[in-house]
Amino acid sequence: MTSVTGPPSLLPxxxxxxxxxxxxxxGLTVFGIAxxxxxxxxxxxxxxxxxxxxxxxxxxxxxxVCMLFTALSYGKMTxxxxxxxxxxxxxxxxxxxxxxxxxxxxxMLDYLLLPMINYLLIGLYMGAYLPGVPTAVWVLAAIALVTxxxxxxIKSVSTFNGIVVVVQVVFAVSFVLLSLGxxxxxxxxxxxxxxxxxNGVGALFTGAAILCLSFLGFDxxxxxxxxxxxxQRDVPRAIMAVTLIGGLTFIGLSFVSYLVVPDxxxxxxxxxxxxEVVQAAGGAWLSNFxxxxxxxxxxxxxxxxxxxxxxxxxxxxRDGVLPRRLFGVLTRRFNSPARATLVVSLVSxxxxxxxxEIVITIIxxxxxxAFTMVNLSVVKTYAIDDARRRGRDAVSYIVLPLIGFxxxxxxxxxxxxxxxxxxxxxxxxxxxxxxxxxxxxxxxxPVLDLKEDL
Numbered sequence: 001m002t003s004v005t006g007p008p009s010l011l012p013x014x015x016x017x018x019x020x021x022x023x024x025x026x027g028l029t030v031f032g033i034a035x036x037x038x039x040x041x042x043x044x045x046x047x048x049x050x051x052x053x054x055x056x057x058x059x060x061x062x063x064x065v066c067m068l069f070t071a072l073s074y075g076k077m078t079x080x081x082x083x084x085x086x087x088x089x090x091x092x093x094x095x096x097x098x099x100x101x102x103x104x105x106x107x108m109l110d111y112l113l114l115p116m117i118n119y120l121l122i123g124l125y126m127g128a129y130l131p132g133v134p135t136a137v138w139v140l141a142a143i144a145l146v147t148x149x150x151x152x153x154i155k156s157v158s159t160f161n162g163i164v165v166v167v168q169v170v171f172a173v174s175f176v177l178l179s180l181g182x183x184x185x186x187x188x189x190x191x192x193x194x195x196x197x198x199n200g201v202g203a204l205f206t207g208a209a210i211l212c213l214s215f216l217g218f219d220x221x222x223x224x225x226x227x228x229x230x231x232q233r234d235v236p237r238a239i240m241a242v243t244l245i246g247g248l249t250f251i252g253l254s255f256v257s258y259l260v261v262p263d264x265x266x267x268x269x270x271x272x273x274x275x276e277v278v279q280a281a282g283g284a285w286l287s288n289f290x291x292x293x294x295x296x297x298x299x300x301x302x303x304x305x306x307x308x309x310x311x312x313x314x315x316x317x318r319d320g321v322l323p324r325r326l327f328g329v330l331t332r333r334f335n336s337p338a339r340a341t342l343v344v345s346l347v348s349x350x351x352x353x354x355x356x357e358i359v360i361t362i363i364x365x366x367x368x369x370a371f372t373m374v375n376l377s378v379v380k381t382y383a384i385d386d387a388r389r390r391g392r393d394a395v396s397y398i399v400l401p402l403i404g405f406x407x408x409x410x411x412x413x414x415x416x417x418x419x420x421x422x423x424x425x426x427x428x429x430x431x432x433x434x435x436x437x438x439x440x441x442x443x444x445x446p447v448l449d450l451k452e453d454l
Contacts, residue, residue, distance in 0.1 A: 021227055025234040025241075028221050030162050032242030035304035036217035037297045038168045041253045042290075043121050044211060046273030047360060052207040054262065055197020057255040059207035064247030066208070066411055067215045069404030070371045071243040073378045075236030076397070078222050080381060082231035086222045087370035087377075088312055094377035094385075097445035098434065101321050103373045104312060105430035109366035109423065110216065111309030112347050117213075117359055118302035119143060119351040122295060128275060129291045139351050146302045147345045150310065151331070151338045164300030171293040172253060178282035179256045189262035194255055205414040212364040212371075212411060214250060218242045219370065220308040256281075306344050313340040321437070321445055361416050365423030368412040375405035 023031070037043075041060075048056050077090040087107055092100020122142045123135035197204050218239040225231040257277045268276065278290040314337035317327025331338045382388045382397035389398065415423075438445050 021229050023224060023228045023234075024230070025237050027162075028224060028228060028234055028238035029241045029245075030165055031224060031304055032217035032221040032238060033245060034162075034165050034217075034297075034300040035220040035308065036214060036242065036246040037118075037301040038165070038172055038246070038249045038253070039290075039294055039297045040214050040301065041250045041257070042274030042277070042294070043117070043298075044214065044360060045254065045257055045277065047356075048207045048210060049273070051199070051210070052203045053198030054193055054258060055195065055199070055204050055207060057251050057258060058195035058197055058204055059211050060214075060247065060250040060254055061195060062204065062208040063211045063215060063411075064243070064251065066404070066407040067212070067218070067243055067247065067371075068240075069400055070375060070408060071218050071239050073375045073401045073404050074218060074222055074239050076378050076382065076401075077374060078225060078235045078239070079232045082225040082228070082235065083315065086219055086308075086312060087374050088316060090377040090381075091370075091373040094380040095373075097321075098438075098441070099373070101316075101434050101437075101445050102427065102430055103370055104316055104321070105433075106366040106369040106423070106427060107219075108309065108312065109426045110213065110363050111305060111312060111366075112344065113359055113363045114213070114216065114305035115146070115302045115309070115344060115348045116351040116354065117356070117363065118298040118305065119348055120354070120356050120359065121298045122302075123351065124356065125275065125291060125294055129288075136352055142299060142302060143345050143348050143351075146299065146306055147341060149303055150306050150341045151336055164296045167293055168297050171289055172249065174286065174289065175253070175278065175281060176256050178286055179260050182281055183259055189259060191255075193262070194258040202414070205411065206416060209368065209411040209414040210360060210364055210416075210419075211250075212367050213360065215243065215246060216367055217246055217304075219367070220304055223308045223311045226311075302348075306341060306348075309344050310337045310340040313337065313343065319445075358418075362419040362422040365412075365415060365419050366426070368408050368415070369423070369427075371408040372405055372412065375401040375408065379405075 041056075045056060048059060052059060081089050081093055083089050088100055088104030091103035119139045119142050123139040126133070126138040127135040197207070221235060221238045221242055225235050228234050257274070260281045261273075261277050274294075275287065275290065279287045282289075313322060313327045314330070316322045317324050317329070317337075317340065320328070322328070326343070327337070327340045329339055330336060378397055378401040382393070434445065435441060
């Protein structure tokens with residue numbers, strides 16, 4: 001580092017660049033819901049129905065129950081550490097730099113893939129509705145738009161996402177009403193199948209594990225702690241609101257979809273099965289409306305997911321765990337991690353070559369690894385370090401997070417073998433990088449000093 005000498009009065013003053021605190025509980029909740037995309041249930045409908053034998057609503061029930069315990073743990077850790085690093089920061093502060101790095105590294109696998117899923121969906125569905133335009137054109141246009149809005153800062157992302165959420169709510173209400181209208185007077189499929197599936201309990205938990213990707217919205221909210229006006233109060237509230245609203249929406253929409261098309265084997269294309277469901281529910285008008293909503297929703301989710309992963313990369317870069325000059329820098333004009341955002345955009349170009357079914361089977365690996373560590377971080381931070389182990393504290397800081405830990409571990413081990421293989425390789429790469437960073441684990445990796453941030 002270059003030093004500057006001379007009288008203090010003559011040295012140039014340089015104000016540190018910090019993120020702008022503009023978000024309240026409503027803005028945080030809207031961000032999380034936009035990240036989850038209420039219509040994301042349609043993007044995973046076909047592949048998960050195929051795995052479980054049409055048990056998608058049951059999968060969402062299992063996942064919601066598991067995620068509620070983890071959401072409580074996120075709220076507790078956010079109150080303690082209201083900074084942008086999410087599970088990476090919580091694990092780092094609870095268990096040290098090595099555990100923090102590996103948690104952040106695991107979580108990055110999903111966050112880097114999430115924008116790509118949205119670009120894939122945009123390309124697939126726009127290619128289906130407008131086959132004359134190459135899929136790559138839609139993917140590249142979406143990446144360009146999302147990158148520009150994220151560089152401009154979180155306020156522009158929040159404004160766009162508010163519009164997207166309203167549009168999706170209008171579609172969801174229209175879909176439910178038209179579906180129920182089409183079912184009136186006819187025979188109703190057996191609802192028990194929707195919540196149990198036809199392929200057994202093991203398949204149900206595999207589907208639930210995959211659907212954890214739908215709940216990353218509450219983790220995304222925690223990455224905005226440095227841009228929240230009252231992070232220790234509003235971020236935990238928004239996390240719980242996002243989890244409940246998103247989970248109940250997913251259950252309701254997937255159940256209505258089952259009532260409309262009760263036989264997943266009738267889908268002509270599993271990847272775009274939702275288009276067939278919407279067509280059956282409301283005809284051409286609803287189908288066209290769905291295409292517009294899906295495009296807006298996928299764009300909004302790409303905005304939110306790219307904003308979140310760029311902030312995790314920024315935090316790790318600021319710590320010196322990743323190259324600081326590339327990741328740990330904010331733009332002075334927009335107070336946003338523009339360089340990290342551009343890196344995510346470059347990774348997202350792989351949407352031009354990777355198929356959807358491969359991506360969705362591996363995307364929950366890192367999320368479940370991070371969720372597991374956040375639950376354990378609550379026990380370590382509050383029950384062990386703070387010795388809060390009696391009465392209500394024992395329930396809040398030991399019983400509930402350990403239930404969340406057990407449930408996320410169960411889902412983690414229920415993932416398909418391909419997801420475990422890819423995730424394992426990703427962790428080995430991270431471990432090798434950590435070995436280089438710490439000179440063979442002989443020294444601790446850089447750790448964020450939170451004294452100035454809290």
